[in-house]
Amino acid sequence: MIELEDAAYGYGTEPLLSEIGLRLAPGSFHFLTGPSGAGKTTFLRLCYADLLPTGGSVRLFEQEAKAMSRDDIAKARQRIGVVHQDCQFLDHLPVAENIALPLTVSGRKTGQEAANLEELIGWVGLRARADALPPELSGGERQRAALARAVIMDPDVILADEPTGNVDWEMSLRLLTLLVELNKMGKTVLIATHDLALIRAAKAQVSARVLRIGGGRIHLAGADL
Amino acid sequence: MNVVSRFLRFVQGDSQADRVVPPTGYSARLTVFTAGAMAFLAVFAMALSLAADRLADRWSDALARTSTIRISAPLAELEAQTWAVLTVLEQTSGVDSARALTDDEQRALLEPWFGPDLPVADLPIPRLVEVVETAEGYDAEGLRQRLAAEAPGAVLDDHTRWRRPLVEAANGLRLLGWVAIALILASTAAMITLAAGSALAANQGVIKVLRLVGARDNYIARAFVRRFTLRALSGAAAGTVAGMIAVALLPRAGDEQAFLTGLGFSGLHWLWPLTVPVLAAVTAFWATRIAAFRTLGGLR
Numbered sequence: 001m002i003e004l005e006d007a008a009y010g011y012g013t014e015p016l017l018s019e020i021g022l023r024l025a026p027g028s029f030h031f032l033t034g035p036s037g038a039g040k041t042t043f044l045r046l047c048y049a050d051l052l053p054t055g056g057s058v059r060l061f062e063q064e065a066k067a068m069s070r071d072d073i074a075k076a077r078q079r080i081g082v083v084h085q086d087c088q089f090l091d092h093l094p095v096a097e098n099i100a101l102p103l104t105v106s107g108r109k110t111g112q113e114a115a116n117l118e119e120l121i122g123w124v125g126l127r128a129r130a131d132a133l134p135p136e137l138s139g140g141e142r143q144r145a146a147l148a149r150a151v152i153m154d155p156d157v158i159l160a161d162e163p164t165g166n167v168d169w170e171m172s173l174r175l176l177t178l179l180v181e182l183n184k185m186g187k188t189v190l191i192a193t194h195d196l197a198l199i200r201a202a203k204a205q206v207s208a209r210v211l212r213i214g215g216g217r218i219h220l221a222g223a224d225l
Numbered sequence: 226m227n228v229v230s231r232f233l234r235f236v237q238g239d240s241q242a243d244r245v246v247p248p249t250g251y252s253a254r255l256t257v258f259t260a261g262a263m264a265f266l267a268v269f270a271m272a273l274s275l276a277a278d279r280l281a282d283r284w285s286d287a288l289a290r291t292s293t294i295r296i297s298a299p300l301a302e303l304e305a306q307t308w309a310v311l312t313v314l315e316q317t318s319g320v321d322s323a324r325a326l327t328d329d330e331q332r333a334l335l336e337p338w339f340g341p342d343l344p345v346a347d348l349p350i351p352r353l354v355e356v357v358e359t360a361e362g363y364d365a366e367g368l369r370q371r372l373a374a375e376a377p378g379a380v381l382d383d384h385t386r387w388r389r390p391l392v393e394a395a396n397g398l399r400l401l402g403w404v405a406i407a408l409i410l411a412s413t414a415a416m417i418t419l420a421a422g423s424a425l426a427a428n429q430g431v432i433k434v435l436r437l438v439g440a441r442d443n444y445i446a447r448a449f450v451r452r453f454t455l456r457a458l459s460g461a462a463a464g465t466v467a468g469m470i471a472v473a474l475l476p477r478a479g480d481e482q483a484f485l486t487g488l489g490f491s492g493l494h495w496l497w498p499l500t501v502p503v504l505a506a507v508t509a510f511w512a513t514r515i516a517a518f519r520t521l522g523g524l525r
Contacts, residue, residue, distance in 0.1 A: 050437075070521075071441050078439035088434045092247040104242065105440035149438065 008055030032192040034213035040192040049073045081150030085162035087142040089134035096130040102153045124148040139166035157188040246448045260460030267409045268468025268498045274402025276488045281395030294354040298378035306376040319363030326353045414512040421516040446517035457509030461502040
């Protein structure tokens with residue numbers, strides 16, 4: 001799926017990440033934790049080729065990211081659902097159209113897909129808000145809409161960057177449950193979060209591997225989690 | 226898929242794909258207005274060019290097939306030399322017809338300068354003989370030599386010295402018209418490139434989201450290209466119609482040699498301005514496409 005081998009990335013001369021080796025196996029569930037500024041978001045961006053490594057290699061679905069054309073990357077992203085902390089939407093389109101955006105851009109919006117969209121909107125509890133514009137949504141609603149958009153293409157991998165950053169604990173658990181459900185459907189899930197309580201809550205539901213990022217490296221977290 | 230069906234698909238568009246880029250009222254109105262103004266000017270440049278073309282053809286035709294013999298002689302010999310010239314011309318191959326202008330005709334020619342009551346008969350004015358050539362034409366040098374022998378006061382003017390600068394001027398004017406059209410198209414392309422670049426820059430957030438969800442550059446570019454092409458087409462169509470109406474309303478005079486009053490289209494030339502909106506649309510298509518791919522190439 002997604003493999004990093006001795007990967008490095010730096011914004012200037014100083015490397016932010018180095019010697020990163022990780023393989024996201026199909027159906028696995030990973031947490032990535034660490035303090036703010038440690039490089040969690042940068043790591044995630046490497047995983048969907050929003051950034052290219054300055055050293056080592058990142059492979060998406062058997063393809064070397066650095067050798068991929070922009071069209072190849074676009075194709076790979078149709079297999080990767082991304083949920084950002086700031087949940088970027090097209091603010092001029094209603095929520096339903098934003099959720100359906102991956103289908104629209106890939107030309108797959110058929111009758112069956114439209115039915116799936118209805119079901120998905122119901123699954124994330126946004127049926128009553130389907131016609132609202134993104135700026136009218138609460139933080140939790142935005143996170144759920146972003147999650148729905150991330151999974152509408154039935155991706156192989158879901159990458160979530162602080163998906164519970166702007167929501168209360170109850171909503172965090174609800175989002176976590178959705179992600180666990182997706183993992184049980186066979187999706188590979190990687191969640192970057194600094195919320196250790198969320199990780200503990202997840203471990204009760206799913207067998208998750210917890211990685212800690214710090215000092216530019218990634219380590220397997222200890223039993224304290 | 227053939228070109229026509231691709232074109233029809235492009236015009237028909239994808240209503241959902243069109244919606245992914247937010248409407249931008251200001252740049253839309255600016256593009257439509259500029260395309261309209263440019264099309265209006267292009268119609269005039271085309272009218273100028275085609276009028277110059279007709280004028281060059283007319284001058285070239287009219288002057289190429291006629292020449293004049295001017296006979297300057299004392300009044301007592303004028304009649305005899307005129308007959309001698311006409312006799313020579315009758316015997317010259319390549320001359321279709323020849324005739325001496327009457328006093329009335331000569332008076333009419335001089336009237337713009339000397340007024341209507343000029344006593345032509347009492348003035349030492351040269352007699353003019355109008356010569357019309359056959360399609361093959363005559364040997365001007367041979368005719369000059371024979372005239373010199375038979376009528377020493379006769380001078381052949383085959384209009385070459387008049388014709389060349391006039392035709393060159395008309396051709397220059399025609400070229401100027403086409404250069405103006407090329408410049409108008411180039412300006413349209415530059416303006417649309419700027420507007421498209423500005424729209425792309427203003428929509429970087431939209432582009433980022435589209436890329437995040439797996440949109441290809443071609444898809445993103447198409448949303449902008451179609452929008453700008455249709456704006457340019459509609460603006461240019463309106464400008465062309467306005468230009469054609471303005472040209473049709475230009476005053477006409479009976480004298481078809483008059484250049485200013487001959488500015489316009491005639492016959493099938495009225496179809497030429499219809500190419501302006503098409504050219505504007507094609508220009509907008511390529512200008513936006515190149516600008517879009519250049520901008521997208523610069524964004525990761």
